[in-house]
Structure formats: structure tokens, C-alpha cells
Amino acid sequence: MIGQEVIAAFQALLGAKGVVADADDIAPWLSDWRGRYHGAAAAILQPDSTEQVAAAVALAAKLRVPLVPQGGNTSMVGGATPPADGSALILSLRRMNRIRSLSPRDNLVICEAGVILSNLHDAAAAEGRRFPLSLGAKGSATIGGLISTNAGGTQVLRHGTMRALVEGIEAVLPDGSIFHGLDALKKDNRGYDIKQLLIGAEGTLGIVTAASLRLVPAIAARAVGWVGVPSPTQALALLRLCEARLGDSVEGFEVIADDGLGHVLSHIPGARCPIETRTPWHVLIEVDHGDLSGPGPAERLEGALAEALEQGIAADAAIAANEAQAEAFWRIRESLSEAERAQGPALQYDISVPVPRMPAFMVDAAAAAEKRFPGTTASSFGHLGDGNVHFHVRAPKGTSDGPAWIAAEGQAINAFVHDTVVAAGGSISAEHGIGQMKRAELGRLASPAHLHALRAIKAAFDPQGIMNPDKLIPRPEEG
Structure with a gap:
């Protein structure tokens, strides 16, 4: 556990509004979006500027205190939940919610990591533009989190994922230094692309504080x-x-x-x-x-x-x-997840396979799952055009204890579905990320070269391992 002297050091650095230490105020931010993962934290750090984020990270590095970046806490894979042993502090970006500039002429907006997606939509619409990424959690998901998970949504077919919409990034690296990369350069060959490394890194390489994002004309x-x-x-x-x-x-x-x-x-x-x-x-x-x-x-x-x-x-x-x-x-499409929950217990998978193979996968994988696990039903829905569907395996009819069914069958079903996806040349995570939920499966299924590269990049950026511990990167025993 983190002692009071550590909390006091961050309070002296960030001020009264910059640290939340009341247990009741912290409690809502200790569980993930789905309620599957539960952690503990002695405090939430709430910087209100990039400079304060940098100072907080530098102090954390000095004290060797792990940090868990958090935006809207809408992760579907436990990616923003602190460890259960209370060994980390949450670093919230919610106070950094300013839109710094919006240029209709340049089709560009610069906004901070804590800006809520629906608020960005409204700001762009007021200027005759739109930010072409939307998803069900748009009322709470933040830009920093969307970048850190390389979010997709329903408009990927035409506009791509966040990776295609981010023109520049400002971020704080694990040593407290600031990466100034907001300039929207179309060409930049100064070595490794730090921006692209940070996109989809789930906060394991640094903390995104602001971004330059591409806008498109409003729909006529x-x-x-x-x-x-x-x-x-x-x-x-x-x-x-x-x-x-x-x-x-x-x-x-x-x-x-x-x-x-x-x-x-x-x-x-x-x-x-x-x-x-x-x-x-x-x-x-x-x-x-x-x-x-x-x-x-x-x-x-x-x-x-x-x-x-x-x-x-x-x-x-x-x-x-x-x-x-x-x-x-x-509304039918957007209500599918809610309707699935009402239908009964299910295991949900966010997967992708090459587009030409997807039609056969949607039919054959469902039939194979139902045969392998009698009584279950399986089907999928989603973005066929970009090869990403949400594949669900539902518990047998009449199952009253969902958690017990998942505990008994979940590991076997997970392995079966993921093996089927990999056999089709696909990915076990299309748009939700790895977080902690899929970390072990990534370790089991990824190639040695893939795992070596992930670990080498993590070690180079974050040698102390203080950035979002136990997320994304499989442990040595996991692969």
C-alpha cells in the first residue's frame, strides 16, 4: 500500500484540487465499465495541465509509484482499473477537458485528453464540421482513452480508427518529460513515429495529454x-x-x-x-x-x-x-449489447479477421462453438467492411447463475474462440484493446517476435514499469 507521506508529497505538488484521497470519492473509479475488475488506490491524482501531469509523473518516477491513467473509465477490458493490492495511484485526465483550438478552414481541432467525445461532436457541429468517430459510450468516453485504445466505432469503413484521425499528439513520458508532437505534419521522417507508438499503447508507454484531430465536413x-x-x-x-x-x-x-x-x-x-x-x-x-x-x-x-x-x-x-x-x-444496432445482457449471460469477443474470410467465419465459428459447447448459442454482429465483429457465445437457456457459468466454462470457451480467430488469420482484439482481460491470451497466442517487440518497447520507454502496470504486456510466465 502507498503511505500517507507519498500522498502528502503529491498534495504539495498538485494542490488541494489535484488530489482526491477520500475513500468514498475514489470508490466509483476502482471498478471497470463491465464490473468485472476491481482495484484499490489510496488516491486519485487530478492534474489540470500538461505541466502538472509532467510534474506528477516525474515525482512518481522518483518515488517509484506506479500510475494508472484514467479518462472516462469506459474500458471494456479492465484497462483503466488499478491493481487490487493498492500499489498504484490513479491519474485522472478528467480536469484536462479544454478544446484549445478548432479550425474549420484547416479541418483540425486540438483538444485535451479529458474532452468527452460527445462534447467534441457538439463543438465541431457548431462550426459546420464533425469528428467522424462515434460509439455507444460517447457520452463518457474521453479523447485520451480513445487514442490510447485506438478506438474504432461505426464509421471506420470510411474514416478509419483513431490511428487514422490523429494528426498529432502531446504526451508525458514515464520520466516526466513532455513529448511535443501536436503539429499536424503530413510528412515527418525523423526516425521512429512516437505518435503511432503511443496510439493504442493503453497508457503503458506514457500519458496522452492532448491531440490534434482531423475533422471532416458536416453531413448535408x-x-x-x-x-x-x-x-x-x-x-x-x-x-x-x-x-x-x-x-x-x-x-x-x-x-x-x-x-x-x-x-x-x-x-x-x-x-x-x-x-x-x-x-x-x-x-x-x-x-x-x-x-x-x-x-x-x-x-x-x-x-x-x-x-x-x-x-x-x-x-x-x-x-x-x-x-x-x-x-x-x-437504435436497433446501438441496442444490441443491452438486449444481449437482457437475454442472459454471455461471453463477448471483439475480434477481427481478414474481410474476405469474415463471412465464412461468422457462420462456421458460431456453428463450431455451439457444437463444442452443447446448449450454447453463438452469433455475431458488427463492422463487416473492416473485418471487425462482436462474437458472442450465450449460456444455455435457463442458466440462472451467469458468474458461475462463466467461471466453469469461460476459460475453455475463450481459448476455443481465440484459437478459431487466430486460425483464420485474425486478431483477438479489434478495437477494445488488451487491458488485463486479454493479456494472458495475447501471451499464449502471439508469436515470440511479437512478444519480444512489445516487451522491448515497454522496457525502453518505461524501465521502472510505473506506467499502467499489468496491462497489455503479457507477463513472462504468460508467453
């Missing part, structure tokens, strides 16, 4: 469609047809198994199937236009879907008649 008009298809193979064929006919205006393309839709219809009040025909698989597609010239997005999408129906790629289709209906279509 959009069309949202719902399409019933026989299989994921037809869904991918539909995507390729839309890409050929509509170009890069395809903003979102989500694939949903019919049983997932059924869970939403059963558990989410007011949810309705957008089409009359219940097909084995469904596609939610959005087409956006940045201007109002030429045929509108609804007209263009209608033409593409008509062609898909003629070719037998699609069985039924509907285009939202207005914004309210478009939002209702999207």
Missing part, C-alpha cells in the same frame, strides 16, 4: 437503409456493390444476425423490424453526402438496393423515410 444529407440478406456472403457482396455504385459515400455498414435482431425486438421497448421479411441476416447501411449537388443519397442508395434485389443479393430492403426513422434503424 444522408440515407439510412435496412436490408435483409440470406448470409454474410451476400452481405459482403452487397457492400462491394454499394462501394462500386456509391463510392466513398458509404459511411456505415453493419451486419446483424437475425437472432440478435430478435433479442432487440424482445427486450427494447418500441423496437420494430424495419422490413417485412425476417431474413437470417440483416444489414444496416448509411450513405452520406457532404453537399446537395446531383442525385441525393436516398436516390442513389435506392438504385443500388434495387440492383441488389434484382441480383438476388438482397431479399428485402427499406430506406428510412425521415430522420426519426433513420435514428430508429440505428
Whole structure:
């Protein structure tokens, strides 16, 4: 445990508002988003500037006190939860929530790590621009956390992950030095790309304090469609047809198994199937236009879907008649996780495989899981176009004790699913990160070269091991 003399040293450095030491105030930040991991911490450090972050990290390095960076605490893999033994302090970026500049002309915003994603959306919209990344936790997820996990979301198909949207980074390294990299340089060949090393590092190499982010023009008009298809193979064929006919205006393309839709219809009040025909698989597609010239997005999408129906790629289709209906279509997709929880216990996997292999994976992996673990049901949904789906294995019907089922079957199911993913040439983490939940599996499945590189980079940046301990990097005994 960390003694009071250490807390007093940080209080002298950061002031009264810079350190939270009351146990009741700390308690909400000691568990992860899903409630699976629980830690302990004697205090939360709350710097309000990059200089204060640097001073706090320098003091932590001097005292050899581990730090766990935390933003909105929305990690899905326990990546922002402190160790259970109380050996680390939480360093919160929530007070660093300023948008330093926003230039519509340059399509660039510079904001601090604690800015909440939905607030950034609002600020960009006020200037006729948008930040093209959105996800379910947008009301609490912060920019620093999104960068540190290389977050994705529903617009990756067109705009890429955070890695593609970050033009520059400011960060504090483990020795307390400040990396000044906010300049949005299109070309920079001064050796290793520190910015890219910090993106997706989950706070293990340093603490992101601010970022320059790419903006795009606001949407002038959009069309949202719902399409019933026989299989994921037809869904991918539909995507390729839309890409050929509509170009890069395809903003979102989500694939949903019919049983997932059924869970939403059963558990989410007011949810309705957008089409009359219940097909084995469904596609939610959005087409956006940045201007109002030429045929509108609804007209263009209608033409593409008509062609898909003629070719037998699609069985039924509907285009939202207005914004309210478009939002209702999207609400089905955004309610899938909530509906799954209401349905009963399940193990959820955030995985990716190469796009051409994804249709077969979605069908074959589900069938294989159900055969290997009798009584379970398995299906997937997500971003087919970028090869990332959320694959769920649900407990047998009637399972009343979810934690007991997970304790009994979870390790075997985890290994089975992850082995299946790796056999398909995929990744066990597409957008949620590794955190502590997948660390051992990364150690089991990653190649020796991959593990050596991860450990070497970590040791070079953080020789004392004080940055977000026991996250991302497998322990020696784990691989």
C-alpha cells in the first residue's frame, strides 16, 4: 500500500484540487465499465495541465509509484482499473477537458485528453464540421482513452480508427518529460513515429495529454437503409456493390444476425423490424453526402438496393423515410449489447479477421462453438467492411447463475474462440484493446517476435514499469 507521506508529497505538488484521497470519492473509479475488475488506490491524482501531469509523473518516477491513467473509465477490458493490492495511484485526465483550438478552414481541432467525445461532436457541429468517430459510450468516453485504445466505432469503413484521425499528439513520458508532437505534419521522417507508438499503447508507454484531430465536413444529407440478406456472403457482396455504385459515400455498414435482431425486438421497448421479411441476416447501411449537388443519397442508395434485389443479393430492403426513422434503424444496432445482457449471460469477443474470410467465419465459428459447447448459442454482429465483429457465445437457456457459468466454462470457451480467430488469420482484439482481460491470451497466442517487440518497447520507454502496470504486456510466465 502507498503511505500517507507519498500522498502528502503529491498534495504539495498538485494542490488541494489535484488530489482526491477520500475513500468514498475514489470508490466509483476502482471498478471497470463491465464490473468485472476491481482495484484499490489510496488516491486519485487530478492534474489540470500538461505541466502538472509532467510534474506528477516525474515525482512518481522518483518515488517509484506506479500510475494508472484514467479518462472516462469506459474500458471494456479492465484497462483503466488499478491493481487490487493498492500499489498504484490513479491519474485522472478528467480536469484536462479544454478544446484549445478548432479550425474549420484547416479541418483540425486540438483538444485535451479529458474532452468527452460527445462534447467534441457538439463543438465541431457548431462550426459546420464533425469528428467522424462515434460509439455507444460517447457520452463518457474521453479523447485520451480513445487514442490510447485506438478506438474504432461505426464509421471506420470510411474514416478509419483513431490511428487514422490523429494528426498529432502531446504526451508525458514515464520520466516526466513532455513529448511535443501536436503539429499536424503530413510528412515527418525523423526516425521512429512516437505518435503511432503511443496510439493504442493503453497508457503503458506514457500519458496522452492532448491531440490534434482531423475533422471532416458536416453531413448535408444522408440515407439510412435496412436490408435483409440470406448470409454474410451476400452481405459482403452487397457492400462491394454499394462501394462500386456509391463510392466513398458509404459511411456505415453493419451486419446483424437475425437472432440478435430478435433479442432487440424482445427486450427494447418500441423496437420494430424495419422490413417485412425476417431474413437470417440483416444489414444496416448509411450513405452520406457532404453537399446537395446531383442525385441525393436516398436516390442513389435506392438504385443500388434495387440492383441488389434484382441480383438476388438482397431479399428485402427499406430506406428510412425521415430522420426519426433513420435514428430508429440505428437504435436497433446501438441496442444490441443491452438486449444481449437482457437475454442472459454471455461471453463477448471483439475480434477481427481478414474481410474476405469474415463471412465464412461468422457462420462456421458460431456453428463450431455451439457444437463444442452443447446448449450454447453463438452469433455475431458488427463492422463487416473492416473485418471487425462482436462474437458472442450465450449460456444455455435457463442458466440462472451467469458468474458461475462463466467461471466453469469461460476459460475453455475463450481459448476455443481465440484459437478459431487466430486460425483464420485474425486478431483477438479489434478495437477494445488488451487491458488485463486479454493479456494472458495475447501471451499464449502471439508469436515470440511479437512478444519480444512489445516487451522491448515497454522496457525502453518505461524501465521502472510505473506506467499502467499489468496491462497489455503479457507477463513472462504468460508467453
